[in-house]
Amino acid sequence: MTELTKNQLLELVNTKQVAAGNPRARALTQRIVTDLFKAIDEMDVSADEFWTAMNWLERLGKSGQIGLITAGLGFDRLLDIRADEADAKAGRAGGTPRAIEGPLFVAGAPLSQGEARLDEGEPRGEVFVMEGRVLDLDGQPVAGALIDVWHANEQGGYSHFFPGMKPYELRRQVQADATGHYRFRSFLPPGYAIPPNSPTSELFEALGRHGNRPAHIHFLVVAPGLRTLTTQVNIPGDTYIDDDFAFATRDGLIVELEHGVAPAGYESLGIDAPFTRSRFDFVLQKASNDSEASPAARMARVTA
Numbered sequence: 664m665t666e667l668t669k670n671q672l673l674e675l676v677n678t679k680q681v682a683a684g685n686p687r688a689r690a691l692t693q694r695i696v697t698d699l700f701k702a703i704d705e706m707d708v709s710a711d712e713f714w715t716a717m718n719w720l721e722r723l724g725k726s727g728q729i730g731l732i733t734a735g736l737g738f739d740r741l742l743d744i745r746a747d748e749a750d751a752k753a754g755r756a757g758g759t760p761r762a763i764e765g766p767l768f769v770a771g772a773p774l775s776q777g778e779a780r781l782d783e784g785e786p787r788g789e790v791f792v793m794e795g796r797v798l799d800l801d802g803q804p805v806a807g808a809l810i811d812v813w814h815a816n817e818q819g820g821y822s823h824f825f826p827g828m829k830p831y832e833l834r835r836q837v838q839a840d841a842t843g844h845y846r847f848r849s850f851l852p853p854g855y856a857i858p859p860n861s862p863t864s865e866l867f868e869a870l871g872r873h874g875n876r877p878a879h880i881h882f883l884v885v886a887p888g889l890r891t892l893t894t895q896v897n898i899p900g901d902t903y904i905d906d907d908f909a910f911a912t913r914d915g916l917i918v919e920l921e922h923g924v925a926p927a928g929y930e931s932l933g934i935d936a937p938f939t940r941s942r943f944d945f946v947l948q949k950a951s952n953d954s955e956a957s958p959a960a961r962m963a964r965v966t967a
C-alpha cells in the first residue's frame with residue numbers, strides 16, 4: 664500500500680481508527696473531509712491556493728475573529744432558522760423572535776435592579792430610554808427576570824473588543840422588578856463595521872461584500888423555567904437595515920422611536936428634558952428542559 668488513488672486516500676482518512684472514538688465526531692469529520700476533498704478536486708485547487716487558505720485560517724484564529732466570519736457567512740442565522748424550524752415542527756410558537764447572539768457578548772456585566780444607565784452618568788448622544796416588561800406566553804409578568812443588554816459605542820465598537828473602552832462599558836444586567844418591568848437609559852448606537860486590515864475584511868474584499876451591520880442593541884433574557892431568549896432590536900432608519908452583513912434583521916424586532924417624550928417620571932435616570940423612548944416587551948416561552956433555561960451564552964454553554 665505505497666501508492667494511493669484519491670479515493671483510496673479518502674477512504675483511509677475516513678476509516679483509520681485505533682480506538683472507538685466519538686461516533687458523532689467521526690461522522691461529521693468524514694462528511695466535511697469528503698466534501699473538501701471533492702471541492703479541491705472539482706475546483707482544481709492549486710497548492711498555493713490551499714496554503715493561502717490555511718494561512719488565512721491560522722491568522723483568523725489568532726485574530727479572534729472566528730465568530731465574525733461565522734456571522735458574515737450566515738452560519739449564525741442558519742442556526743436560528745433551524746431552531747425556528749424545529750420549533751414549528753414541535754408546535755412551539757409565540758414569544759419574541761430569537762436573533763443571533765453575535766461574537767461580542769461578555770458575561771458578568773454590572774447588575775442593577777429595575778433600571779440602569781448604560782452611559783454611566785455621562786450623557787452622550789441622543790438621550791434614549793428603552794423600557795417594557797418581561798412576560799410569559801400567557802401575558803403574565805415575569806418578576807425578577809434578568810436582562811443582559813449590550814451595544815456599540817459612537818464608533819461602533821464594543822467594550823472588551825475595541826481599544827480605549829472601559830470594562831463593561833455599554834453592558835449591563837438589569838433585573839426586572841416585581842411587575843416584570845425594566846428600563847435603561849443610553850444613547851442610540853450607530854451600526855457596526857468589521858475591522859479593516861483583518862482576516863475578515865480580507866475575505867469580504869475578496870468576496871466583494873461590505874461588512875456593515877445596521878444599528879442594533881443585543882439582549883439575553885433569562886428567568887427560571889422559561890426559555891432563555893437571545894435577541895436583538897434594530898433601530899429604524901439605518902441604511903443597512905435590510906442589508907445586514909450578519910443577516911440578523913427580523914420582523915418584529917425593529918423598535919419604534921417616540922421623540923420628545925416628557926421627562927416626568929424619568930428623574931432617576933437623570934432625565935430632565937424631552938428624550939427619545941422605545942417601548943418593548945420581551946415575551947419568553949416556557950422551557951421544556953433545564954438546558955433551555957440555562958443562563959449561559961453560546962460559548963459558556965459549550966466550554967463549561
Ligand code: MBD
Binds near residue numbers: 909
Ligand atoms: C456585531 O456587533 C454583531 O452583533 C455581530 C452579529 C457580528 C459582528 C458585530
Ligand code: FE
Binds near residue numbers: 765767855879881
Ligand atoms: Fe452587535
